[in-house]
Amino acid sequence: MDEATALKNCGYIMGVSLAEGCYGKVKSAYSNQYKAHVAVKIIDKKKADNNYLEKFLPREMEILALVNHKNIVKTYEIFESSDEKIYIIMELAVNGNLLQYLKSRGSLPEDRSQKMFRQLAMAMKYCHDINIVHRDLKCENVLLDINYNIKLSDFGFSKQCAYDEDGSILLSKTFCGSVAYTAPEVLEGIPYDPKVSDIWSMGVVLFVMVCDHWPYDDSNIQQMVSTQKMHTVDFRSKCVTSECKDLIIHILHPNVLKRLTIEKILAHTWMQSTNSESTHRKKAAECFQTVHQQEEQPNGSKLQNKGNNKTEAKSKATQCKNESKPDKEKWQGRKKAQSPNPITKGIKKGLKRD
CATH class of the missing domain: 3.30.200.20 (Phosphorylase Kinase; domain 1)
Incomplete structure (x- = not known):
């Protein structure tokens, strides 16, 4: 058929x-x-x-x-x-993904970035609160609905977190996701807390939204990791408010113990409701103070699709081959469609497990 x-x-x-x-x-x-x-x-x-x-x-x-x-x-x-x-x-999601949107528009105003990033943070907080980690957060997996609201998608790398008898999260040991969005501890092969590595990826998404370029050059992964561990974030000539820079810098912290939690991200000064006009004036003032020190950048987005540059150039199954297998339960739906069926909210009741 x-x-x-x-x-x-x-x-x-x-x-x-x-x-x-x-x-x-x-x-x-x-x-x-x-x-x-x-x-x-x-x-x-x-x-x-x-x-x-x-x-x-x-x-x-x-x-x-x-x-x-x-x-x-x-x-x-x-x-x-x-x-x-x-x-x-x-x-x-009729308006495509975030990367496509940024390629067509360039960097977003901070008030718009704040609104969209808050929605992304709330989606990730929801996932983490029910012990689901995404592990492939990137602009291509952030979709936009008719009103340009964030819709997180693609749970192909996701998994439910496991905990030991003391209630501590079991660390992951596998490489999942795209290099440009991946935390240094993951790239180094150090056992890592997948919730904390998700937060790093959030920081990369925010950086791209406000800066219209990547925070790190992933053409040389070894050099990229060295730069990440130096806690160096290059905003170049983009005029970004000090509050936004502070948030990004503290999300992209190489020390996992100092990296912001989602709760602290949501409570950060930049994430609070702001007046668009006052934010614009403040940003303009900060840009005026620094623009003479910055090189002029040509117009147009500098973003390239990083989604296909995986931490290992292999299939999802191969990339995460070291991970323990889940339960043998498998989803099975209708074997053969016979007539139109109503769309129900959530997963269709007819789905069963073997």
């Missing part, structure tokens, strides 16, 4: 391609019953290796069933066709 037919049998008209990955693709679709556009992630199990099928896919399915937050992409339905393809029906 081809993909268009499988979707049609469930009440969806397949649209255009939105993205493509190792084991699948994302397409747009239209629901006849609910008169709404959705995104469809299609995973071809025949193309996936066993490690992905036994570890990453069950994790992702389980986490999608758990998360429910206004700043996380909603999952409406999951089903499997007779030709071993899994269809994940999700909320469609």
